[in-house]
Amino acid sequence: MVCIFKQALHLAHMFFNQVITLIKKDFRLELRQKFSIAGMLLYVLATLYICFLAFRQIIDPVTWNALFWVINIFAAINASAKSFIQQPEGEHLYQYLLVPPQAVIVAKIIFNAILLTVISLVTFFFYALFIGNLAGNIPLFIGCLVLGNIGLASVLTMVSALASRANNPAALMAILSFPLLFPLLLILLRLSKTIVDDLGMDTELKYFIMLGGMSVLSLTLGYILFPYLWRD
DSSP: HHHHHHHHHEEEEEEEEHHHHHHHHOOOOHHHHHHHHHHHHHHHHHHHHHHHHHHHHOOOHHHHHHHHHHHHHOOOOHEEEETTTTTTTHHHHHHHHSHHHHHHHHHHHHHHHHHHHHHHHHHHHHEEEEEEOOOOHHHHHHHHHHHHHHHHHHHHHHHHHTTSSSSSHHHHHHHHEEEEEEEEHHHHHHHHHHHHOOOOHHHHHHHHHHHHHHHHHHHHHHHHHHHHHOOO
């Protein structure tokens, strides 16, 4: 029994090290390609400035909430699309020989979750600066962003992996993303709306639990299904 426990602990430690190494690799590549980060930030700032010119200020919480998530979702799709679509075939084969597929998908999801969270925080800051801030409880709203981005990263990373196998991956990424994201987006919109309206901790906690469950489910499905896609 002790030997089995030690072996399981060793395998878990090895898996953790593989995931950390892959995440560090993705961060190095992202920092090396500064034009990619600059392009995403430019997209967010340009969209927010156009919204500022069009609306100046939004006083309706429903409109404020919906517009924020429209900007955030399109930025998330653009940021996650390159997870597998822009990956060279040689790198795919190299990783296939060195690490298990579970480590690859977990590392990609964690990296994308961090990247999407940074983009969301930048979007929220400039959105509040240009359009106004209607989120009364900012820490709760940021918690909604972080938890939601885990679910978004899980779904969009798997969609990117599926789309990378097609002849026209960019189009397939756009087509598959919205239907698969719809349940998660519905909960995100309702949770952020309850935070903006300050409906009370009981209502917000209910939606936080639903969002957390949806994020965990998306991550688990990616962990289970990705190895079958990886073998192809």
